[in-house]
Amino acid sequence: MRANYRMQRLFTDAPLQPGTGIEANGEQFNYLANVLRLTEGAELLLFNGRDGEWKASLSFPTRKRIILTPIELTRPQPAGCDLHFLFAPLKVGRLDYLVQKAVEMGAGLLQPVMTQHVQGKITNLDRLQANAVEAAEQCGVLAIPTVQPPKKLTDLLEGWDMSRRIIFCDEDSSTQNPISALSAVSERSLALLVGPEGGFSDEERALLRGLPYVTAIPLGPRILRADTAAVAALAVVQATIGDWH
Structure with missing residues (x-):
């Protein structure tokens, strides 16, 4: 079932059950009341990444409080996407964009990876998680990917589950077309690894190319x-x- 893009969507961490009201927090109150200027009885869509998407009704028990009451399940919760996105951090503005686009493209887990030529750093995981939530609100995604703490590439590979194949973007590949290499992949559990602006080092590239699950x-x-x-x-x-099949 496709998302309803005509209605406002809002993420909440609370359980979603018919008739059980949820109080909007301060940030949500400001957005709904002062930015969107919604009034008593307005309807919007709620999701929490667990209970599907619900049509909800808005009410003002007082001037400073908003209660959101789920009325009807509009979309059941789908299975989460199993694609893990492994990325070298970028500078802040472009890192926000990277996280948002990864969520839109169906990443189920976001893993920052520290490589030898990495130029950015992760200083605030909450900011990245908030970007993931915002992207999900805007593009109809119901499953919120988890943002993992950064790991060094070598540490990540040492503890890797070898049943999950890593696809890594190699700028020094001898061909230009990725389709033939991807068509040979039979695993359904996948991870995509994208390096930093400076690319992978020769040592990192040799390490990755030497692993049977890469x-x-x-x-x-x-x-x-x-x-x-x-x-x-x-x-x-x-x-x-x-x-996409």
């Missing part, structure tokens, strides 16, 4: 910025071996 792919003949490469790679993976 597949290297190119991203065409042009040089892409890291955030552009991430969107392009997510699209080609989802279209070839992901959930």
Whole structure:
């Protein structure tokens, strides 16, 4: 069932049950009352990443409080996407964009990876999680991906579940077309690894290429910025071996 893009969508961490009111927090109150200027009886969509999407009615028990009451289940909760997105952090503005686009493209888990040439850093996981929630609100996603604490690439690979294949974007690939390499992948549990602006080091590339659960792919003949490469790679993976089938 497709999302209803005509109604306002709002994430809440509270359980969603018919007839059980949920009080909006301060930020939500300001957004609903002062930004959207919703009035008594207005309807919107609520989701929490667990209980599906619900049509809810808004009421003002007092001038400073809003209660959101679920009325009707509009979409059941789907299974979460199993694609893990592994990325080298970028500078703040572009990092926000990267997280938002990864959520829109169906990433089920976001894992920052510290590589040798990484230029950005993760200082606020709550900010990244908030970006993930905002992207889900705007694009109809019901499952909120979890943002994991950063890990060094070597540490990540040492503890890796080898049943999950890693697709990594290799700018030094001998070909330009990723389709042939992706078509040979039979695993359904996948992770996509996108490096930093400076690319992977020679040591990192050799390490990745030497692992049996890693597949290297190119991203065409042009040089892409890291955030552009991430969107392009997510699209080609989802279209070839992901959930776009």
